[in-house]
Structures are given as C-alpha cells and as structure tokens.
Amino acid sequence: MLSERRLEVLRAIVQDYVGTEEPVGSKALTERHGLGVSPATVRNDMAVLEDEGYIAQPHTSAGRIPTDKGYRLFVDRLAGVKPLSSPERRAIQNFLEGAVDLDDVVARTVRLLAQLTRQVAVVQYPSLTRSTVRHVELLALAPARLMLVLITDTGRVEQRHVDCPAPFSDTSLADLRARLNSRVVGRRFTDVPQLVQDLPESFDLEDRGTVATVLSTLLETLVEDTEERLMIGGTANLTRFGHDFPLTIRPVLEALEEQVVLLKLLGEAQDPGMTVRIGHENLHEGLTSTSVVAVGYGSGDEAVAKLGVVGPTRMDYPGTMGAVRAVARYVGQILAES
Amino acid sequence: MLSERRLEVLRAIVQDYVGTEEPVGSKALTERHGLGVSPATVRNDMAVLEDEGYIAQPHTSAGRIPTDKGYRLFVDRLAGVKPLSSPERRAIQNFLEGAVDLDDVVARTVRLLAQLTRQVAVVQYPSLTRSTVRHVELLALAPARLMLVLITDTGRVEQRHVDCPAPFSDTSLADLRARLNSRVVGRRFTDVPQLVQDLPESFDLEDRGTVATVLSTLLETLVEDTEERLMIGGTANLTRFGHDFPLTIRPVLEALEEQVVLLKLLGEAQDPGMTVRIGHENLHEGLTSTSVVAVGYGSGDEAVAKLGVVGPTRMDYPGTMGAVRAVARYVGQILAES
DNA sequence: AGCTGGCACTCAGTGAGGCCGAGTGCCAGA
DNA sequence: TCTGGCACTCGGCCTCACTGAGTGCCAGCT
Numbered sequence: 001m002l003s004e005r006r007l008e009v010l011r012a013i014v015q016d017y018v019g020t021e022e023p024v025g026s027k028a029l030t031e032r033h034g035l036g037v038s039p040a041t042v043r044n045d046m047a048v049l050e051d052e053g054y055i056a057q058p059h060t061s062a063g064r065i066p067t068d069k070g071y072r073l074f075v076d077r078l079a080g081v082k083p084l085s086s087p088e089r090r091a092i093q094n095f096l097e098g099a100v101d102l103d104d105v106v107a108r109t110v111r112l113l114a115q116l117t118r119q120v121a122v123v124q125y126p127s128l129t130r131s132t133v134r135h136v137e138l139l140a141l142a143p144a145r146l147m148l149v150l151i152t153d154t155g156r157v158e159q160r161h162v163d164c165p166a167p168f169s170d171t172s173l174a175d176l177r178a179r180l181n182s183r184v185v186g187r188r189f190t191d192v193p194q195l196v197q198d199l200p201e202s203f204d205l206e207d208r209g210t211v212a213t214v215l216s217t218l219l220e221t222l223v224e225d226t227e228e229r230l231m232i233g234g235t236a237n238l239t240r241f242g243h244d245f246p247l248t249i250r251p252v253l254e255a256l257e258e259q260v261v262l263l264k265l266l267g268e269a270q271d272p273g274m275t276v277r278i279g280h281e282n283l284h285e286g287l288t289s290t291s292v293v294a295v296g297y298g299s300g301d302e303a304v305a306k307l308g309v310v311g312p313t314r315m316d317y318p319g320t321m322g323a324v325r326a327v328a329r330y331v332g333q334i335l336a337e338s
Numbered sequence: 339m340l341s342e343r344r345l346e347v348l349r350a351i352v353q354d355y356v357g358t359e360e361p362v363g364s365k366a367l368t369e370r371h372g373l374g375v376s377p378a379t380v381r382n383d384m385a386v387l388e389d390e391g392y393i394a395q396p397h398t399s400a401g402r403i404p405t406d407k408g409y410r411l412f413v414d415r416l417a418g419v420k421p422l423s424s425p426e427r428r429a430i431q432n433f434l435e436g437a438v439d440l441d442d443v444v445a446r447t448v449r450l451l452a453q454l455t456r457q458v459a460v461v462q463y464p465s466l467t468r469s470t471v472r473h474v475e476l477l478a479l480a481p482a483r484l485m486l487v488l489i490t491d492t493g494r495v496e497q498r499h500v501d502c503p504a505p506f507s508d509t510s511l512a513d514l515r516a517r518l519n520s521r522v523v524g525r526r527f528t529d530v531p532q533l534v535q536d537l538p539e540s541f542d543l544e545d546r547g548t549v550a551t552v553l554s555t556l557l558e559t560l561v562e563d564t565e566e567r568l569m570i571g572g573t574a575n576l577t578r579f580g581h582d583f584p585l586t587i588r589p590v591l592e593a594l595e596e597q598v599v600l601l602k603l604l605g606e607a608q609d610p611g612m613t614v615r616i617g618h619e620n621l622h623e624g625l626t627s628t629s630v631v632a633v634g635y636g637s638g639d640e641a642v643a644k645l646g647v648v649g650p651t652r653m654d655y656p657g658t659m660g661a662v663r664a665v666a667r668y669v670g671q672i673l674a675e676s
Numbered sequence: 677a678g679c680t681g682g683c684a685c686t687c688a689g690t691g692a693g694g695c696c697g698a699g700t701g702c703c704a705g706a
Numbered sequence: 707t708c709t710g711g712c713a714c715t716c717g718g719c720c721t722c723a724c725t726g727a728g729t730g731c732c733a734g735c736t
Contacts, residue, residue, distance in 0.1 A: 025728050038680050061686045061728050101498060135477050137487070149487065149495065157487065157495045160439060235573060236591035253574035363699050376709050399699050399715045
C-alpha cells in the first residue's frame with residue numbers, strides 16, 4: 001500500500017510531466033511542489049513507485065515519467081474532473097445553438113471538442129439501434145423503381161433505392177407507405193423486423209414480391225447502419241504529440257481512418273459514465289501510446305451515441321474529462337430540443 | 339528557349355527526384371538516363387535551367403531539385419497522363435460498385451483515391467446548385483411543425499424542421515406537397531426560387547403564412563447547401579511527406595480541416611479538364627509545398643462536383659493524374675447508374 | 677523507523693574537430 | 707558545342723570530450 005506522500009509524489013510527477021513533457025527529477029519536484037521533504041526522500045519514494053510499476057525511467061540518469069499504470073492510478077484516485085469555466089460553458093452553448101441540422105450539430109461538436117481539448121475529437125452519429133422511427137417515405141422513381149427514405153427521431157436520414165420485381169401502382173405505393181408508417185412510427189429500430197413481418201400477406205398477390213423487397217431493403221438498412229457513422233476532427237493537434245512523432249503519428253492517423261477501429265474504441269466504453277482508456281488499455285496496437293476519453297450522450301436520459309477525444313497518454317486528464325463531459329451534456333440538450 | 343536536350347534533362351531531374359527524394363547530380367543523371375552526353379555537358383545545361391528558374395540547389399555542392407516552375411513545365415509539356423493498368427481499372431470499378439448509397443460512394447471514392455495515389459484524397463459531394471430536384475417531401479411532426487426533406491437526383495438528402503405560424507391540416511399539407519413537387523421535380527436548384535414564387539397566393543389565406551415559411555426554409559436550404567460538403571481521407575499518407583515534416587505537416591492538416599479552404603482549392607480548378615496547382619500556385623499559405631490535382635466529375639457530361647488529391651509538390655504527376663482522372667470517370671458512371 | 681546530506685556514478689545531449697565524397701564551376705582542348 | 711580534367715565547396719557523419727541533471731546508496735541524524 002502506498003503512503004499518502006507517495007501518492008502525492010505520483011500526482012506531482014504526472015502534473016509536471018504533462019506540463020513540461022520532460023522526465024521529472026527529484027529536485028525539481030521538491031522545488032515546484034511544496035512537498036516538505038528533501039530530494040533524497042523523494043528519490044526513495046520514487047524508487048518504490050518504480051518498483052510498483054507506476055513510473056519509469058526512459059534511461060538511467062534521467063528523471064521519471066508515469067507509466068500507463070501510473071496514469072490509471074492518477075485518474076482513478078488522484079484527480080477529479082475539472083469543470084469548465086462559465087465563459088467556456090457559454091461559448092459551447094452559443095456555438096452549438098447555431099447548428100441547422102444533425103450534420104451540422106455533429107460537425108460543430110467535433111470542432112468544439114478539438115478546440116477545447118486541443119486533441120483529436122471523435123463524435124459518433126446518434127445510433128440507429130437505439131433510435132426510433134420518425135417516418136418512412138416511399139417514392140416512385142420509375143414504375144419498378146422506388147426510393148426508400150428512413151428518418152429517425154434524432155434527425156438522421158438514410159435512403160436506398162429499391163428495384164422491384166414488378167411494377168407497382170401509385171395506389172399500392174400509398175397503401176404500403178401508410179401501413180408501414182402506422183406500424184413502425186415511434187417504434188425502436190430493433191423492434192421493426194417483427195412489426196413488419198406479416199405485412200406482405202395483407203397485399204394482393206401481385207404486389208407481394210415488391211412489398212417483400214421493400215421490407216428487406218428496409219431491414220438491410222437497419223442492419224447496415226448499425227455500423228455507425230463518425231466524424232473526426234482536430235487531427236492537426238497530433239503534431240503536438242512529441243518530437244519523434246513520425247513514428248507515433250502514423251499509426252494513429254491510420255487508426256483514425258478506420259471507422260471500425262474507432263467505433264470499437266468508443267464502444268468499449270461500456271460504462272454509463274465517462275470512460276478513460278489509457279495507453280495499452282486500448283487493444284489496437286498503434287494506439288498504445290494514446291489515451292481515449294469517451295462518454296455517451298443523448299437527447300433524453302439514455303445515451304444514443306458516444307463522443308470523445310484521442311490524445312497522447314500524456315494529457316491533462318482532469319481538463320479533458322471536464323471538456324468532454326460538458327460538451328456531451330450540451331449536445332444532449334441541443335438534440336432534445338430539435 | 340530551351341533546347342530539346344535541356345528539357346530532357348529537366349524531365350530526368352524531376353523523375354529522379356520524385357523517385358529518390360534526394361537532390362540529383364549530373365553524374366547520376368547521365369548514368370540512369372541514356373542521355374548520350376557527359377556529366378559536364380549536363381552540368382552546363384543544369385546551370386542554364388537554374389538561371390531560368392526551373393531547378394535550384396538546396397546548398398552549394400548539392401544536386402538540383404526542381405522548383406515549382408520546373409514542375410509546372412514538366413506537367414505542361416514534358417509529361418502525359420499515365421493511364422492505369424487494366425487490373426487497376428477493374429479493381430476501381432468493383433470497389434465502387436459495391437456502394438449502397440451516396441455517402442458510401444463518396445466514402446469509397448476517397449479510400450480508393452487515397453490508396454491509388456498514396457496521398458490525401460478529397461471528394462466533394464455532388465453540388466446542389468448543379469443538381470436537379472428528385473422529390474420534396476413534407477411530413478407533419480406536430481400540428482404546427484413540419485419536416486422538409488429534399489432529395490436530389492444525385493441521391494443527396496437534406497432535411498429541415500419548419501415551425502409553422504399556424505396549424506396546418508393534413509389535406510393542406512398533401513396539397514402543398516403535390517403542388518410543390520409538380521413544379522420543381524426535375525428542375526435545377528437554381529431555378530427553384532422563381533418556380534415557387536407565386537405558390538402562396540394559390541392557397542387559402544390562413545395557410546399562406548405556413549406555405550411561405552415552408553418555401554423560405556426550402557430556399558434557405560438551397561443556399562446553405564451551396565456550401566458544399568467534402569470528405570477527405572488518406573491523411574496518414576502525409577507522414578511520407580518528408581523528414582522535416584513536423585513543420586510541413588501541421589499547416590496541411592489544418593488546411594484540410596477547413597472546408598472553406600479545401601473548397602476554394604477544388605473550386606479554383608475552373609478548367610473543365612484536369613487542374614494541377616503546384617506549390618505556390620496554391621494561394622493558401624501552408625499549402626505552398628503541396629500540389630493539388632483536381633478534376634470535375636458528374637453523372638452526365640456536365641461536372642456536378644470535383645475530386646482530387648493533395649500531396650507534396652514532389653509527387654508522381656503522371657501517375658496521380660491518371661488515377662484521379664480514372665476515378666472521376668468511374669464515379670461519374672456509378673452516379674449515372676443510380 | 678524514517679528522513680537527510682553527501683558522494684560516486686551514469687549517461688543523454690552538445691559542440692568542436694576532422695574526414696569523406698558527391699557535386700559544382702570553370703577552363704582548355706577536341 | 708561537347709568533353710575531360712581539376713580545384714573547390716560544403717553537408718553529413720564520425721569521434722571525442724565535456725557537462726550537468728539525475729540517480730542509488732550509505733552513514734548519520736532525529
């Protein structure tokens with residue numbers, strides 16, 4: 001078990017290292033933080049912390065830097081979430097309120113997060129799986145060609161072409177549209193399949209094929225779009241990563257282009273509250289020297305999607321967490337209003 | 339006026355420099371390209387080329403590298419567009435054909451371009467100004483709240499909420515929807531304003547306010563979305579930029595996040611054919627050591643949007659131009675089919 | 677038992693000095 | 707007009723020594 005003072009030393013190391021980006025030595029520590037003990041004592045504490053795996057030396061005769069485990073302890077026990085200043089809060093709200101549609105909300109959120117945290121921001125579009133249907137629209141493009149448009153309660157719109165096996169009359173189309181909507185509007189996407197299951201049977205024989213095709217396209221859309229969409233921004237902040245960053249930055253940029261990877265990254269954050277994954281806690285190699293701070297957001301009390309930032313493990317955790325949480329809240333509000 | 343051989347020397351310098359990323363000297367040139375003259379002769383030619391501003395020396399006693407002006411000459415007079423191999427063409431087509439909707443087409447195009455050129459790819463969504471209306475849909479969300487959905491012939495979908503000054507009956511709604519569509523479907527976006535101008539007059543007095551509100555929202559959408567959307571990808575390729583690239587890469591990443599900048603970059607490409615902007619020809623500072631290769635694409639014979647790549651001035655122009663042109667063609671085809 | 681001061685040791689970073697070689701410019705001769 | 711020869715330049719690299727921040731350990735103090 002680590003004594004109070006040793007935890008204090010760890011905290012000081014993390015803070016200094018985050019600030020200076022340089023290994024911190026015992027003497028500098030005692031000077032900058034009023035620890036009230038001599039460098040020699042701190043050195044002993046450091047030796048213990050190193051034994052326990054919380055800090056490490058890049059080389060002999062250099063200062064110490066926190067390990068992933070050290071950051072973990074720092075985040076869990078030594079640091080809180082730093083709330084934003086009220087001017088910052090006002091700025092967030094003002095900025096987000098100018099958004100005209102969902103795309104714009106997401107785009108603004110990304111910018112905002114990137115600017116506030118000076119890191120790479122990732123925002124997931126509201127998830128279809130947890131959304132409900134606001135409307136399904138069917139349009140005839142040609143006698144045997146339809147367009148299916150799906151609108152969610154969060155304002156997301158998806159559309160697909162449907163090639164029908166047989167021509168479909170306008171009256172049948174109106175009929176299908178009406179019946180479909182009466183069944184699914186207001187329902188969750190996950191419930192849709194069983195709700196429309198028996199729909200073809202109620203149509204004339206000649207139309208059944210088309211109805212079935214439309215329905216299967218609809219269901220397909222639901223499944224496909226469970227692969228969520230993302231928006232990222234602030235990649236220029238990666239240049240603040242470190243000095244050696246040709247090597248560091250490349251895999252990160254690559255990972256950021258892989259939606260799948262990012263989604264997993266956000267998705268792993270099961271916790272209803274904020275999730276912080278530090279360094280090697282991220283399974284994806286290439287992101288082992290980054291940390292991810294993510295949190296769910298939603299229009300109601302339930303999260304419909306996640307957002308977060310990706311930055312170097314050496315980041316200002318309290319500040320970042322504060323910004324992420326605040327932005328998530330405001331986005332939730334904005335979504336609820338629209 | 340430059341002699342034939344001197345142009346040949348310039349071409350050789352460009353090719354070698356692009357390949358090796360290192361200043362090229364007279365001896366290496368004569369060896370690698372069968373110029374049939376001695377290094378000394380080449381040196382004289384180089385001196386002339388340097389006087390004329392086509393090449394430069396990073397330091398005395400180093401080889402030469404092409405200047406922006408040199409690349410310009412190379413692109414204009416010394417190099418053609420390198421067509422892709424047929425396996426490559428097939429791969430492009432296969433890859434693009436799997437797309438399910440417009441977003442997917444654009445996303446795949448970006449990936450493809452980035453992969454083919456090993457550079458940063460930028461694809462503009464089909465422009466609304468040059469598009470035509472496929473359908474306008476109106477949905478009642480609440481008695482005095484509507485949703486307006488706009489669908490373009492290129493498959494793009496935009497939606498907006500409309501708060502009405504007075505409740506609007508379902509029959510009025512159906513009426514408006516029908517009349518609106520009969521007027522604008524198949525028309526160009528730019529023509530829409532005058533086509534709907536007198537629409538409110540044909541409605542009952544009580545509904546006119548709502549109709550006017552809907553129309554103004556529609557027109558607003560048209561205007562706002564003239565700010566085009568973009569998708570970019572392949573930013574990881576920036577790491578291949580150069581050795582010193584902390585400084586180089588940052589402004590590029592920043593520029594890439596500014597939609598406005600990018601749009602201008604693509605927009606400047608007025609030429610109906612392919613446009614290549616080299617180094618300082620890009621007005622934006624920070625992009626002065628990059629080149630942009632852009633071309634319009636469209637479903638018909640007219641371009642509805644642009645796509646291109648951003649890379650170091652030291653790039654393989656013939657190959658890049660070939661890839662960009664080929665991708666643009668196939669995307670055009672795909673769009674025409676859908 | 678825990679803290680402190682002292683001391684020897686380590687080692688990354690820096691700067692000076694020297695060598696190497698690719699590359700140049702110029703000139704005289706074919 | 708081209709070529710071979712020659713002197714010159716200078717960036718890159720290697721070596722070497724120095725410096726200083728930082729460590730580990732130990733004996734002594736509280």
